[in-house]
Amino acid sequence: MEITALAPLAPVPKQKPATALLSKVLDFSCVDGPGSRMVLFFQGCNMDCGSCHNPQTIGLCNHCGDCVSHCPQDALTLVRGSGQRKALRCDPALCQQCDDCLPHCPRGGNPAALRFTHSQMLARISANALLLDGVTFSGGEATLQRRWIQGLCDAMALTPSCRPLTRLLDSNGLLAAEHWPALLQRVDGVMLDIKALDNGLHRRLTGRSNHQVLASARLLAEANKLEELRWLVIAGCNDTDAEVAALIRLHRQLQSPVPIRLNGFQHHGVRPEFAETHPPTLASRLDQLDAQLTQAGIEVRRTGIQ
Ligand code: SF4
Ligand code: SF4
Ligand code: SF4
Incomplete structure (x- = not known):
């Protein structure tokens, strides 16, 4: 057989390592999922909620x-x-x-948002791993940077110190159905925000329709990956009898039992124009809603003193 000279290989272009833009990293938190968790707050969101407690995570520079x-x-x-x-x-x-x-x-x-490579974040998680139960991907909307999250989860699974840590995602649910499976292979569960059941109200509160959010709730429950529904109660706004009834109806349609976490709207961090027109939600109102949901057979979770 005639051996022909191989053409010299073209130089492989150097690729920059993938990075994620993070608004903040909290090394330890006890309110972003079960146990002690590192929280990655991703910069950028595809909703624009007046009630957002971290409005600085919405925009991109x-x-x-x-x-x-x-x-x-x-x-x-x-x-x-x-x-x-x-x-x-x-x-x-x-x-x-x-x-x-x-x-x-x-x-x-x-302005202080920073870019992280997988290896930088892996080193930070490893350094804290002994004191952590898991890592939570939050935001902003974490799924907008899902490919980086998927890569980090794969790297965590290959790293002995990080492998035992649970991986949870906090999401507004706008991710299209075809993108969920790759994420769900890599995270243990999703905490899904429910802003409003009435679509008109949802649009007014977030700037977006809730159709995809409700579809995500059903998809996640079917995959047994819905850790909890998170309802930010804005008293006098999204806590009407019709909203509560619709929430209970949605819950009954879900294929796996899912707790609902009640959070009361507070003014901390919220843009002034929304805070001026919406009073903070009192614990007594949350107690009433807690009783209604519990009576409907739903497990209710509360955070802190709320
Ligand atoms: S450079 Fe402009 S857009 Fe970017 S963070 Fe600063 S003020 Fe915002
Ligand atoms: S003002 Fe300067 S020091 Fe303070 S958060 Fe912004 S970038 Fe950081
Ligand atoms: S979805 Fe969450 S992060 Fe995005 S604007 Fe709404 S409250 Fe803020």
């Missing part, structure tokens, strides 16, 4: 530079990005997480 002069630590700079474009950079060594820059972003973003 367009590198306008308006925030730069408002950092007392000089942690923010505009550097040369691709081509002629400038890009905002936050120096994690200088940033004190003081949040002074947040009100100065016209896009509702977080």
